[in-house]
Amino acid sequence: LLAAGSVPGAQRRSYSFPSCSLFSSDAAESCCDLSTMSFLSSSPSYSSLTGFEDELPADNLVLFEVAWEVANKVGGIYTVIQTKTKLTVDQHGENYILIGPYFENSVKTQVELIEPPNLAIKRTIDCMNSRGCKVCFGRWLIDGSPYVVLLDIGASTWSLDQWKTELWDSCNIGIPWFDKEANDAVLFGFLTTWFLGEFAAQSEGENFILAHFHEWLSGVGLVLCRIRKLPVATIFTTHATLLGRYLCAGNVDFYNSLKNFDVDKEAGSRQIYHRYCMERAAVHCAHVFTTVSEITAMEAEHLLKRKPDVVTPNGLNIKKFSAMHEFQNLHARSKSHIQEFVRGHFYGCLNFDLDKTLFVFIAGRYEFSNKGADIFLEALARLNYLLKANRSEVTVVAFFIMPARTNNFNVETLKGQAVRKQLWDTANVIKEKFGKKLYESLLEGDMPNINSILDREDFTMMKRAIYATQRRSLPPICTHNMLDDANDLILKAVRRIGLFNSTSDRVKVIFHPEFLSSTSPLLPLDYEEFVRGCHLGVFPSYYEPWGYTPGIYILDRRFRSLDDSCNQLTSFIYSFCQQTRRQRIIQRNRTERLSDLLDWKYLGRYYVHARQLALAKTFPDSFTSSLWEPEVSEGFCYPRPASKPPSPATSLHSSPYHSETEEDEERYNEEEEAEKDRMNIKPIAMINSKLEKRRVRKKSQTGEPTSPGSLNHSSSDPENHSDLGIDERN
Secondary structure: OOOOOOOOOOOOEEOOOOOOOOOOHHHOOOOOOOOOOHHHHOOOOHHHOOOOOOOOOOOOEEEEEEOOOOOOOOOHHHHHHHHHHHHHHHHHHHHEEEEEEOOHHHHHHHEEEOOOOOHHHHHHHHHHHHOOOOEEEEEEOOOOOOEEEEEOOHHHHHHHHHHHHHHHHHHOOOOOOOOHHHHHHHHHHHHHHHHHHHHHHHOOOOOEEEEEEEOHHHHHHHHHHHHOOOOEEEEEEEOOOHHHHHHHHOOOOOOOOHHHOOHHHHHHHOOOHHHHHHHHHHHHHOOEEEEOOHHHHHHHHHHOOOOOOEEOOOOEOHHHHOOHHHHHHHHHHHHHHHHHHHHHHOOOOOOOOHHHEEEEEEEOOOOOOOOOHHHHHHHHHHHHHHHHHOOOOOEEEEEEEOOOOEEEEOHHHHHHHHHHHHHHHHHHHHHHHHHHHHHHHHHOOOOOOHHHHOOHHHHHHHHHHHHHOOOOOOOOOEOEEEOOHHHOHHHHHHHHHOOOOOOOOOEEEEEEOOOOEOOOOOOEOOHHHHHHHOOEEOOOOOOOOOOOOOOOOOOOOOOOOHHHHHHHHHHHHHHHHOOOHHHHHHHHHHHHHHHHHHEHHHHHHHHHHHHHHHHHHHOOOOEEOOOOOOOOOOOOOOOOOOOOOOOOOOOOOOOOOOOOOOOHHHOOOHHHHHHHHHHHOOOHHHHHHHHHHHHHHHHHHHOOOOOOOOOOOOOOOHHHOOOOOOOOOO
């Protein structure tokens, strides 16, 4: 729609970007090949990014990040922004401001409203509020405590028709009256542009403004910034294409048919053409277009008709997900909370040993096929058959954490937790009486008589407690009352496969159609704590742009049939069920060692590069930059994380609690396993030597001359594959 423009600036700043190197000299002592990480295959490794400037001029650069999920939890983008904020605040300080929608319930619990310390921001907000808008300013109560500007779209609904007309006149994008989400996007976009334009006018001196927009819901604001020729450098990031979601949900061979889709026809037939136009306009208007993985970059190139300039993979706050020597204790603590919930949920049918029970989960948006809930349920049914046929003592409790439309908690579920609490209180009362009488008996020098210590009243209380645990129905599948129980996809699939939580089933299913919260009366855990307490996360998505599901067991859903993929997934989970506790700990600790690879402090540099490119395109007289053209490689080297060894040898056992049935030979020695890993990780010199020999062999076969300065890293060589763990917690 618009060609990349430029705004003249003053002083020229230069930023250079080195070519990618496959291995970092800092990792000479230990390195690991992560050939399964697709985004690293054609992107520079973070260990090679140390040669360019990590920071942008902070004094006169103001960075705005615009997203519908700022202080508004909807899906994975909320997590992306929330976890990345600490790093961005460290880089830009008070010149980093997030812009999002105002929702009363979210603001009350997540935002501290304050007066803007920046005079230009204050004048901008006062100006907009005086003209009928409602704009609030505060601090988002997360790590980094960033400033947020929240725009109340409800207070500006009176302008909707006028703004929709302007959007049609300027862009030929028409928004139907019945699409509430698209109408909200229009309101949010115009308010965002109004704010940015007013801020640019109110700013004193020479300021460089950079606005980073996430997803199509914020895209209208970017388009309007370009149409109105605001002095703002723009970045647009798509975390998953809108049309891609709909196509995958329609049971098409998506990834093998990308080149053949008639995008206008496909969007029109699904009645999302106006949304598709909003997204595509934002993509083509942005100075810099980014996406979160190579596979989404390929998707965007075919569906949105623009190749991303930079791939900005999502990261993690490693301090949050791996608490060094407390890692084991935190797992045990969270797992005990989950076990308490399971005791209450399955009261009266608790015929399985919780010490031999594995907790697995799937979580995310309620996209039944796209997120792989369909294949996961089918695999659980086959797993249930295998466990029963082989008389396994292992029980699997599978959690589905996917928000859906509900009206309240399930009464039977609440009753289960009440029964559990009553049993706990009864046991404590009897324990105190028993302990006191036992203490007095021992003081008198007599052996305790059980009949004298426990009287008839105590036995009556215990019998009443036992009778209270009796139930005539099976434990519920869903923890809430669904608004449309008969047509819910997960519940329909459960009825079809027959996993009803009967006492004979070795696989139990719990559907929690609400995001987890530490204030919940059912399962009082935040999502991070819940993940830490589970053993295995399963994300067999068909449409998986990247998100927070980088896996170690990779399920082939592109070149296998649905039945073959389901059998493969069943095999993975069944083999995991057969592992001993020691094997699970080893696997978890290896995963923890690799976690540093996904830290925002490294992956955030891709965002820095995108910002530098946008500034160079918008203010060419003040900034220069060049686009990376990284060498394609299929390997990756990273330095050992600070948690080496993963847990101090002086700490407790790797897990605080050992099963009574566990044999001594299964005890885990942390230092021994860490030493084994150190021995298994190849020194960089050895890998360089093997790669060079392989390249020489290949060159000799083709007759090409060899060059000692370049390497050809083949991921098909078994010597290049590291022994990776899965996203699991003991």
